[in-house]
Amino acid sequence: MDRFFLSLLIISGFILGVWTKVKYDHLSYHLLHVNSKGSYFVIPKGATIHSVATDLYQKGFLDYPLYLELLARWRGVSRNIKAGEYYIQPEAAVSEFLQQIVSGKIAQHSLTLVEGWTFSQMMIAIRNSVHLNQTLKQVPLSEIMASLGYSQEHPEGRFFPDTYFFPTDTTDFEFLHRAYQLMKQHLIQEWEARAPDLPYRNPDEALILASIIERETALPKERPLVAGVFIRRLRKGMRLQADPTVIYSLGKDFNGNLRRQDLRTDTPYNTYTRLGLPPTPICMPSLESLHAALHPDKGEALYFVAQSDGSHYFSSTLEEHNVAVQAYQLGILSNQPRNLK
Template sequence: MARSGSLWRGLRLLFVLSALFAGAAAFFLYDRYTGFADAPLSGIEAGEALRVERGDSFRRVLARLREAGVRDGHDLEWQALARQLGADARMQVGEYALEPGMTPRTLLQRMRDGRVLSYRFTIVEGWNIRELRAALAKATPLEQTIGDLDDAALMEKLDRAGVHPEGRFLPETYVYTRGDTDLDLLRRANQALERALQAAWEARAPGLPLEDAEQALVLASIIEKETGIAEERARIGGVFVRRLQRGMRLQTDPTVIYGLGSRYDGNIRRADLLADTPYNTYTRDGLPPTPIAMAGAAALQAATRPADGDELYFVAVGDGSGRHVFSRTLDEHNAAVREYVRRYRAQFGP
C-alpha cells in the first residue's frame, strides 16, 4: 500500500510538472505570437509596396513579402495571425503600402479591408485631347491600353462611337489604383462630364440662344480657354450669349488657334484671322462644330447661366494678370484695345 501511495504521488507530481511545463510553453508561444503580431516589421524602406493579384494564395503573398525583404516571424505565425484576423480568406486585390514601423497586424488588417495604395491623375481645365492623351501616357502605374488607338477608335471603346473626343472628359482629379487602365480613367471622366453637362443644362437660364446641351458644352469650352479668372467666367459667358442673340460673330481667338492645329506657333497673325476653318469664329457665324477644350464645371455653369449685362466686347488688360476689360460699344472696345497694346509693349517690348 505504501508503495502504491508513493507511485500515485509520483504520478501526480509528474502530472503537475507536465501541466506547468505545458502552461509555460503555451505562455511562451502566446507571448512570442503576440510579440510578433504587434512588433514593427524590419527590412522595410519608405516607398515600398506589396501587391496582391487576382488568384493569389496567402502563401504566395507571403512569399512576395519575403522577397521585399521582410524576414520577421515564422510562416506559421503569419498564417495563424491571418486566420485570426480573417485576412487569409478575404485578401482584396490591390497594392498595399509597406511603411517603416508598421506591424504584421496592421498590414494584414489593411489587406483584409482593402485599404489599397491609391494614385491621382488630374485633368486640367483647358486641356485639349492631345494634351490629355500625352499626360495619360506618362501616368504610372496606370496601365497603358490606348496608345495605338486613334480618337475614333478610342471613343468607340468608350461606347461613344461617332462622338468627337474634344471636351468629353471632365477636368478634375481622379483616384485610381494599380491595375486600373487609362481607358478605365477616361470612362469615368466621360461619365462625369455627361452628368455635369446634364445638370448644368437642366438648370440653364431661360432664353439662351443654344439649341441643346451639346452647344452649351461648345460654348463652355470657349469660355474655359478665354479666362482662368473664376469671377470672369459668367461675365464672358454673358458677352458670348448676347453676341449670339444679336447675330454677331463670336470673334474669339482660341477657336482660331484650335482650327490652326499644329500650324499654330504661338502667335496669331492677321492672316490667321482671315484663314477660314470650321473653327474660325471670325469668318463663320455661330458656334464651332465641336468643343475646343476640356471645360470644367464652372465653365459649364457660365455657359448655361451667364451674367446679365449689356457688354458685347472684352480684351485682355495687357499686364500679364490674365484679366480683361469689358466694353459695351465698339468705340469703348477699340480704346481698350489701344490701351492693351500700350501696356503690353511697355511691359514686354514691341
C-alpha cells in the first residue's frame, strides 16, 4: 500500500512538473501584439508589475495581463521593474519584454548634428526633434548661450557634430550642454597635441580656422593641405581669401552665386578685405578639420582652386595658380594641369 501511494506521489509530482513547465513556457513565449515597425511603451515612476500588465492589456499589447504578472512573480523580479520608455520589437515575447523592464534597457532616440552646419541650422534640427523635451523653444537664438551659462561665448562652432543617442525626456538644454562639452573636450585634446610654431594665440583661433577648413573641402585627405595653405598665408601676412567666410557673412542673402561685389564688400567675416581670421567660427567643424587645423601639411602651397570633381588643385606660386584658375574655373585651357598632391 505504501508503495502505491509513493508511486502515486511520484507520478503526481511528475505531472505537476510537466504542467508547470508547460505553463511557464506558455507565459514566457507568449507574443506581445506589436506592429511590424515595433512600438514604444512608457512605464511611469512608481508603477507596479500589476499596473504595467494592466496598461499593456488596455493598450492591446497583451491578451491577458496575468501572463506578465505571473511570470514576474515566478522569476522573483516583480519589484525590480524600472521606469522609462521602452521599445518593443516586433514579435517580442512576454519574457523578453520582462527582461527589458527589469534590466532598465530603455529606448534610445537619436539626433545627428551634421558637420558644417551653422548654429541656426543646428537649432532648427533640435527644435524640430519630437523626442527632446523643449525647454528653450521660446528663447531667442541670441540668448541660447546665456541660457546655457556661457554668455561670453559666440555660439557658432561651439557644438560638436555627431550622432547623439538619448532617452525620452532629455531636455534640449541637456542635449546642447552635452554637444558643447564634447566640442570643448576635443578642442582641448587637439590643442594639447598640436604641431609646434602655429600662428594661433589660443584654441579658439584654431577652432575658427577648423570651421573654414570644414567648409572649404569635403575630402578628408585635403583638409591638412587646405590647413597648410591658410597657415602659411597667416604667417606671411596674406589675406586668407576664403569664399566660405564671405558666404557666411551674406547669410540668407546668399543665393548660391558668389559675386565680385560680395568679395569686395567689407564685413568682419570678409577674408578678402581683412587680414587674419574672422571673429568667430563659421560652422561646426568635424574632428578631422580640428586635427588638420592643428596638424597642417608642411608643403609650400599658398593657393588652391576647385576642380570639377570636387577636389582642389594646389599651387605654390601666383603664376601657377592663375593658370589653374583659367583651366578649372574659366575653362580657357584645353590641357589642364595635373592636380598636385
